[in-house]
Amino acid sequence: MPASDIKPTGPLVLVCGEDEFAVSQRAKQLYQQWTTELGGMDHEIIDAGAANSGEALRALAKLREALQTLPFFGSGKAIWFQSCNFLGDERTAGAQAVTETLTEVAKELKEFSWNNVRLLITAGKVDKRKTFYKTVEKIGVVQLFAAWSVDDKNWAAEAEITAQRALRTRQKDISGEALAELVNCAGVNARLLNNEIEKLSVYVGDRPRIEVEDVTAIVTRNKQAHAFALGDALGDRDLPRVLRTLDEELWGLQFDRQKSEIGLLYGLITKVRVMLLLKEMLREGWLKPDGDYNRFKTQLERLPADSLPDDKRFNPLSMNPYVLFKALPHARRYSTAELVRAMGLLLECNQRLIFSNLDDALILQQTLVQIVHSDDARPQRAAVV
Numbered sequence: 001m002p003a004s005d006i007k008p009t010g011p012l013v014l015v016c017g018e019d020e021f022a023v024s025q026r027a028k029q030l031y032q033q034w035t036t037e038l039g040g041m042d043h044e045i046i047d048a049g050a051a052n053s054g055e056a057l058r059a060l061a062k063l064r065e066a067l068q069t070l071p072f073f074g075s076g077k078a079i080w081f082q083s084c085n086f087l088g089d090e091r092t093a094g095a096q097a098v099t100e101t102l103t104e105v106a107k108e109l110k111e112f113s114w115n116n117v118r119l120l121i122t123a124g125k126v127d128k129r130k131t132f133y134k135t136v137e138k139i140g141v142v143q144l145f146a147a148w149s150v151d152d153k154n155w156a157a158e159a160e161i162t163a164q165r166a167l168r169t170r171q172k173d174i175s176g177e178a179l180a181e182l183v184n185c186a187g188v189n190a191r192l193l194n195n196e197i198e199k200l201s202v203y204v205g206d207r208p209r210i211e212v213e214d215v216t217a218i219v220t221r222n223k224q225a226h227a228f229a230l231g232d233a234l235g236d237r238d239l240p241r242v243l244r245t246l247d248e249e250l251w252g253l254q255f256d257r258q259k260s261e262i263g264l265l266y267g268l269i270t271k272v273r274v275m276l277l278l279k280e281m282l283r284e285g286w287l288k289p290d291g292d293y294n295r296f297k298t299q300l301e302r303l304p305a306d307s308l309p310d311d312k313r314f315n316p317l318s319m320n321p322y323v324l325f326k327a328l329p330h331a332r333r334y335s336t337a338e339l340v341r342a343m344g345l346l347l348e349c350n351q352r353l354i355f356s357n358l359d360d361a362l363i364l365q366q367t368l369v370q371i372v373h374s375d376d377a378r379p380q381r382a383a384v385v
Helices: 020-038 053-068 096-111 131-139 155-169 176-186 190-204 212-218 223-235 239-253 261-284 293-301 321-331 336-355 360-372
Strands: 012-016 044-047 077-084 117-123 141-144
Touching: 012 020, 012 131, 020 077, 020 117, 020 190, 044 053, 053 077, 053 096, 096 131, 131 141, 155 176, 155 190, 176 190, 176 212, 176 293, 176 321, 190 212, 223 239, 223 261, 223 321, 223 360, 239 261, 239 360, 261 321, 261 336, 261 360, 293 321, 336 360
Parallel strands: 012 117, 012 141, 044 077, 077 117
Antiparallel strands: none
């Protein structure tokens, strides 16, 4: 929910959600707006981040005291109950004393006279079933900022809109492909996206337009974007780069317990599956090879939805369009038979990783060499569609 689209009413506002960056930005904007309108110096910011029930109770006590302390200067008072972390299902929130005190505060808020007093509460995840949330929702305004998720097919589009808005405030324009690459690098992390936009703006200086070369040169790639590097090398049929990237990925496994050889394999399976899907769409005439990202997106929007599978793993409309765009030339470097063979080799690789005593790195290397090597196709030559 874009901050610029929100027009809060009333003196009580709860800004919450798992998108910490959006919550923080919106809260700062609203608090600054309130303090400017009210004037004076009686405004308060109360740290509501609590490590235990005792700290939560002390924060609530400060809130009640702030509400009862009338402003001495200016025409009003703004209170920011900041970063409250006991409105959800956290352990601290479940403490009986905290639950009872929140219920008492909720009752006081309903009876409170809001003349010249405004209360802003910021929190992460909240429990909408609890009395406190229901009370705030009834007598005030709740602004919820849900975090982007890769499971949401619209996350990339929402991220692009957010990025464009942020760039406009900096008097910058960006090409379609550069915007897609920026979002692809930052992923679903809104804070990282904003940081990279700031870096880009400084990098291009007085130049008003940002191109894809600028993004490639300066933007940091997140873990998800890094994971595409091996698949991209495979798609390019560049064996030296495939083996070099595989070595880098295997080295990184030593420092990241969330990654594994099986995870690398599943990423390769996804890459080959996407190339097969694109190959079929080219054969059906649903897509035409196009080097312009915006025109490619237009083609995707015209795909016959009723002819596409419900399983989003095989449905191009549920995928990031830029990932498909980057994979399009890769699909043309392989024949359909080669891609089918590649899927068989990856299945065999999966079985060997699980049941074989051979070194995992060697198994992956052998599989990739077999996929990339072809007697009738050079690494950099496009295969016949």
